[in-house]
Amino acid sequence: MAIIQVDNVTKVFSSNKGKDTTALKNVDLKVEEGEFFVIVGASGCGKTTLINMIAGFEQPTGGTILHHGEPVLGVDPRCGMVFQQYALFPWKTVIENIEFGLKLKGVTFRERRQQVQKYIKMVGLDDFENSYPKQLSGGMKQRVSIARALANNTDVMLMDEPFSALDAMTRQVMQEELMRIYQESSKTIIFITHSIDEALLLSTRLVVMTSRPGRIKKTIINDLPWPRNSSMQLMDRYQQLKSSIWDSVQEEVIKSAGINYQTVD
C-alpha cells in the first residue's frame, strides 16, 4: 500500500468577492515507502497547496488524501514538515526546538535529551545546542528545522522548498547533507522545489506540475546512481533527464507568465 495517496484531489479557493481560484485540479499521486519524491513546478502551480493538504493544514475541496489508507482529516502529526521559513520557535534554544515534539508527547527530560543528541550530531549542530534561532545563520536554522522533524520520528517528511531562502553555496551543502540523512534514516520524503537541478540531485522519483490549475504533467523515475553529488551534472543521463523535464516545465512557465510566442502571419 502506498504510504501517501492523493486521490483525484481538487482545491478551490473562494474569495470574499465571489471569485473562485482553482489551485489544483484532479491530482492523483502515490508515494511509496522509502521514496524521495520530488514535486517540481513553476511558482503559483499549487505545489505548496498540495503539500499543505498532505500535512492536513488544509482540506481538499474534492477528492481525498490517504495516509496508510486512512483519510487525512486534520493536521497529521505522522508527517513532519520542514517549512521554507524555518518556523523555529524564537523563544526556544536549538535543543529545545528539536526536542519539542518529544516534549509534547510527554517524553521525560532526560530521555528526550538522550534521543535528540543523535539528530543534533546528524545535522552538525553540536556546538549550538543552547543558542537561540536569532543567533543562527539561515542554513543552520534549516538544519534545526530538519533535526526537529527527524527527532519527532514521523514516517514521512514533508519539505516545502526548504532551501530556497539559502544562498547558492549553503544550498549545495544542505542538499548533500539531506542526501546523507535520507540514506541514513531511510525516511519517505516528499520535497517541493522549482529547481530542476535540485529535483534531479535528490529524487528517486519526480513529478512535474502544470501551471494553475495545477495538475500532474509528467512523472519521471530518476535512475541516477547513488551516492550522488553535484559533479553528476556532467553525466549524459543527467543531461537527458534535465532536458526532458525542462521541455515540459518551460511550456508551463510560459503559460503562467502569460507570454505568447505565437507568430502572426
Added chain:
Amino acid sequence: MNGTSKTAKAEQQTKVIESPGINLKIISLISMIIFFALWESVVRMGFIEPLFLPAPSAIVRRASIMLERNDFSVHILASARRVLVGFGLAALVAIPAGIILGTSRLAKAIFDPLLSFLRPLPSMSWIPLSLLWLGITEWQKYSIVFMGSLAPSILYTVEATRNIDPVLIRAAKNLGASKIQVMKDVVLPGALPSIIAGLKVMMGIAWTCVISAELVAASNGLGFLIMNGKEMFQTDTVLLGMALISITVLITDMVLNRVEKILLPWRDG
C-alpha cells in the same frame, strides 16, 4: 594628501556620532538644574506666594521631616501594595482571558460586547459602586485598580496574540500539539513580548487608579498624602507627594524592564 584628509573627516564624523549620548545627558542635567534654580529664586524673591507654590528647598525640608518620622515608607508601601494586588489580580485574569479571546472566535463573539462596554469606563467611575459594595477597605482600593486595568489588559493581550506568526502555530500542530498545548507553548510565549510591553503601559494606568481611589477615601497612601497636605494647607506636602508618585512609577518601570530582560532572554543578540 587627499587620503589623509578623508580619514580625518571620517574620524571627525565618528566623533560626532559617538558623542551626543553623553552631551545630551549633560544638557538634560543642566536644564533640570536651571529649572529648579529658577523656581527657587522666583519663590525666594517673593514673586510667588509659598502657599501657592513652595520652593524646592521647602519640599526637600518637608521630605527630611517625613523621613525622620518614617512616614515615607508607610505611604509608598500602602500605594504600592494596592497597585501590586489589584494589578496582579487583573493580569492573572487578563492574560489567560486575552489568549483565549485571541485564539477562539467563539469566545471573542461571546465576550466582545461586554468588553466594549467595560473598556471606556474610567477607573474613577467605579469608586461610588466600590464604596457601596466594599466600604472604605483595602479591597475597595484593590477593586478600583483591578477594574481600571482589567479591560485594557485583556485587549492588549488579545492584540499580542494576533502578532504571532501563524506558521509557528502550524509547526506546533504538525509536531503533535493539542489546542491547549498550542496556547500554552506557542501563543503564550510568542505573545509574551507584546504582553509585557502592554503591561508596562497598564502599570502606569494602575497607578493613576490607586491615586484617584486614595484621593477620594483613604487613610494612607500617596494619594491620601496629597489630599491631606491640601486640607492642612501644606502645599509642600502636596508637591512632595506628587514627586513621590513620579519617582515610584519610574522605579517600577525600571524594575519591569529588568524583569522583561530576565523573562525574554531570547530577544537579545
